[in-house]
Amino acid sequence: MxxxxxxxxxxxxxxxxxxxxxxxxxxxxxxxxxxxxxxxxxxxxxxxxxxxxxxxxxxxxxxxxxxxxxxxxxxxxxxxxxxxxxxxxREESGGVSGQVNLATTPDFGSLLASTLLPAVRQRHPDLSLVMQAAYHFEDMQDPNTDLAFRIGTFQDDRLVVKELGHFRFWLVAAPDLPGRHHLKAPQDLKGLPCLTFRDDKPETTWTFFSPENVSTIKVDGPFASRSFAVLHDLALAGEGFAFLPEFMLGEALEQGWLVRCLTEYVSRPYPVFLTYRPGARRIARVDATATLAEELIPAVLSSH
Known part of the structure; x- marks a missing residue:
């Protein structure tokens, strides 16, 4: 039929x-x-x-x-x-204007807000950004989403995917905490107060990479949350050790509010991808935003 x-x-x-x-x-x-x-x-x-x-x-x-x-x-x-x-x-008869809808994780969204938004306002004052921040991945086939920033491994044959760079996690704590606990190796974290990225229980495993070896350690602590921002604030308050994305830590480390612990040990690299539907960049507002992201985000990631 x-x-x-x-x-x-x-x-x-x-x-x-x-x-x-x-x-x-x-x-x-x-x-x-x-x-x-x-x-x-x-x-x-x-x-x-x-x-x-x-x-x-x-x-x-x-x-x-x-x-x-x-x-x-x-x-x-x-x-x-x-x-x-x-x-x-509509854009054939006008300049770059309108609204671009972004999807990203909450914590990487903070980096975008501080890096991408000022550049958009300066170069394209008639362009506005709307950000949906969530840890789950929204389907990019949804017409309400123009661009998405994905962390870690990502593969979708329906989408254009461009790697912008990568970041690592660093172990940090309030300045007096490492000395009190004589922290010298990842194994020393066992039994110490660790702030973990979980929403079901505080126990988890952290994997550390150094030039010599890889160490996977079971950690536990007084608090867990599916929010790196919350864990960051608790680390500032001296409540425990936190394993956080390096792009979140610039000001806190510069001001001495947090210190890096076990500096020779870091996480594996986590790539950052920009994704969009094929043909989406034929839209001037989407292409302008994506172009700025490709220009600015790699430099920010590589500076850490």
Whole structure:
């Protein structure tokens, strides 16, 4: 059977994608400024057209069926391409302006805010940035995300991926803490108060690399959090040893609020990637932001 795709309207695709993203008919209707009946009608149109069930409807929320989830992935790409066409046409008659949506981790987001934002404001005063900061990776096929910064290993054949540089983790503490505990090697951290990046329990393992060897140590302590910023503040308060990204530590080390411990021991290098959808840089505002990131971020990372 050959479907007549001219009968599928973009409003129906947008309604279904919004339901999938927000998890409910009501939430999608509020977001789109539509009546619930209109959103439901759009979803029903798609289900009728493809002769499949796209949603499992519950009392308060909906869940995508397997085929609904696959269809939503493709709809995201279609909507992203429509946004791309609109942006290209609009920017042909004007300069670099509008909004660029970024996705990154909270802590790397602080580095972007202090490095990228001032440069954007200086070179492109009509351009604004909106940052979504989270430790989970958002799907870059979402048309609401223009650029994403990923940490560690990353592979997605649907995306353009460029490595900007790398950073390491350094062991730090308040100035009086290392001397009190006579810290000379990673093994000496056993039994000492360590501030760990966890959200389920305080125990974890830290792996240290030195020119001579690799040491993996089990550590524990009084506090754990899935926020390096929180661990940074606790280290400043003298609550324990913290293993933190080096790009977070510049001011604290310069001012003497923290000191590096076991300076010959660091983590493995963690690469930083800039990712975006193919064709996204045909949009002037996205290309301008990406160009500044490629210019500024490697220099910041290599300075540590």
């Amino acid at each position: 050959v479907h007549d795709y001219r009968t599928i309207g973009l409003p129906a695709l947008l309604s279904f994608h919004t339901v999938a993203r927000l998890g409910g008919i009501s939430a999608a209707a509020d977001h789109l400024g539509m009546a619930k009946s209109g959103v439901s009608r759009h979803v029903s149109q798609l289900e009728t057209h493809f002769s499949v069930k796209l949603l499992e409807r519950g009392a308060r929320s909906v869940k995508l069926t397997p085929v609904g989830a696959r269809l939503d992935q493709r709809i995201r790409s279609i909507l992203a391409e429509m946004d791309l066409l609109d942006d290209i046409a």
